[in-house]
Amino acid sequence: MQPPAEHVHWLFATGFLILGLCLLAEAVVGTEVWRRRAWRAYLWPGLAFTLGLFMWPVMVFFTSSTLHMLAHGAWAEVLMLAGAVELALVRGKLQSRWWSLATSAAFVISGAAFFVHEQNAWLYQRSAFLHHALGWTMLGAAVFPLARSFRPRSQAALAGFALTFVLVAVFLYSDRDTASIFGHISPQAGAPHR
Amino acid sequence: MNAELVSELEVPVQRTGRARFVAALGPLTALAGVVWAILQPYRVTLLHPRGQGFWWLFVEPPLLVIAVGLLFYFVVLPGLLEDLEGHRAAAR
Numbered sequence: 001m002q003p004p005a006e007h008v009h010w011l012f013a014t015g016f017l018i019l020g021l022c023l024l025a026e027a028v029v030g031t032e033v034w035r036r037r038a039w040r041a042y043l044w045p046g047l048a049f050t051l052g053l054f055m056w057p058v059m060v061f062f063t064s065s066t067l068h069m070l071a072h073g074a075w076a077e078v079l080m081l082a083g084a085v086e087l088a089l090v091r092g093k094l095q096s097r098w099w100s101l102a103t104s105a106a107f108v109i110s111g112a113a114f115f116v117h118e119q120n121a122w123l124y125q126r127s128a129f130l131h132h133a134l135g136w137t138m139l140g141a142a143v144f145p146l147a148r149s150f151r152p153r154s155q156a157a158l159a160g161f162a163l164t165f166v167l168v169a170v171f172l173y174s175d176r177d178t179a180s181i182f183g184h185i186s187p188q189a190g191a192p193h194r
Numbered sequence: 195m196n197a198e199l200v201s202e203l204e205v206p207v208q209r210t211g212r213a214r215f216v217a218a219l220g221p222l223t224a225l226a227g228v229v230w231a232i233l234q235p236y237r238v239t240l241l242h243p244r245g246q247g248f249w250w251l252f253v254e255p256p257l258l259v260i261a262v263g264l265l266f267y268f269v270v271l272p273g274l275l276e277d278l279e280g281h282r283a284a285a286r
Binding site for chain 1: 274281
């Protein structure tokens with residue numbers, strides 16, 4: 001009883017929305033206050049790692065082409081990598097602030113994976129638009145973890161980082177298997193859903 | 195009644211701008227979900243459940259957004275406000 005692909009996107013959107021809200025709260029109250037309770041300190045890295053784990057079955061069961069499979073595999077790897085590095089940073093196993101560059105690299109690889117596996121133009125159908133939008137969002141948002149490497153206490157960088165996940169959640173909630181985008185849909189895309 | 199206790203009861207909770215902002219995150223998220231459900235009622239399959247499969251009834255985006263807002267408000271926020279107030283008191 002597999003869920004339709006769009007439902008999987010919506011479930012991931014929910015995970016990213018929780019992540020975004022928690023990171024936004026951390027940006028507002030400050031990292032020192034946020035990490036006063038251990039479970040909160042481990043929440044973002046733990047969620048990122050868990051979302052990466054869940055991406056593997058998505059790669060196996062929900063991809064319809066080699067490019068899709070490779071892209072979802074890349075997301076699984078970089079989500080787990082970013083989660084693991086951040087876990088080690090919170091735990092104190094890693095000390096150097098430059099390890100935050102791993103998250104920045106994860107964003108760049110994620111963005112590239114979106115571009116590589118979308119063969120159609122922006123207005124082909126909604127998922128094509130979302131792939132392009134998500135790719136540019138991830139690529140542009142790589143600047144936030146990069147900024148955190150230089151200024152770990154920067155609230156602006158953390159807020160931008162948090163809002164990136166909220167935006168990704170909005171994009172993923174907007175996804176439909178086949179649907180128009182701003183009134184456009186290619187006749188080759190198939191019959192749109194409601 | 196002990197006058198000291200009465201004065202403690204009457205002290206209004208002074209929330210900082212940060213506390214108010216964080217406290218608003220959950221309700222605003224839930225409100226966004228409600229507005230979405232009103233604008234696109236067809237995304238809420240509970241309103242027309244007949245003939246829908248498990249996943250269409252289980253995964254309903256506007257309801258998920260409302261659930262995230264409520265989860266943040268009731269699970270994450272109370273401890274966070276407590277810690278924020280504790281931090282503020284320690285800094286005084």
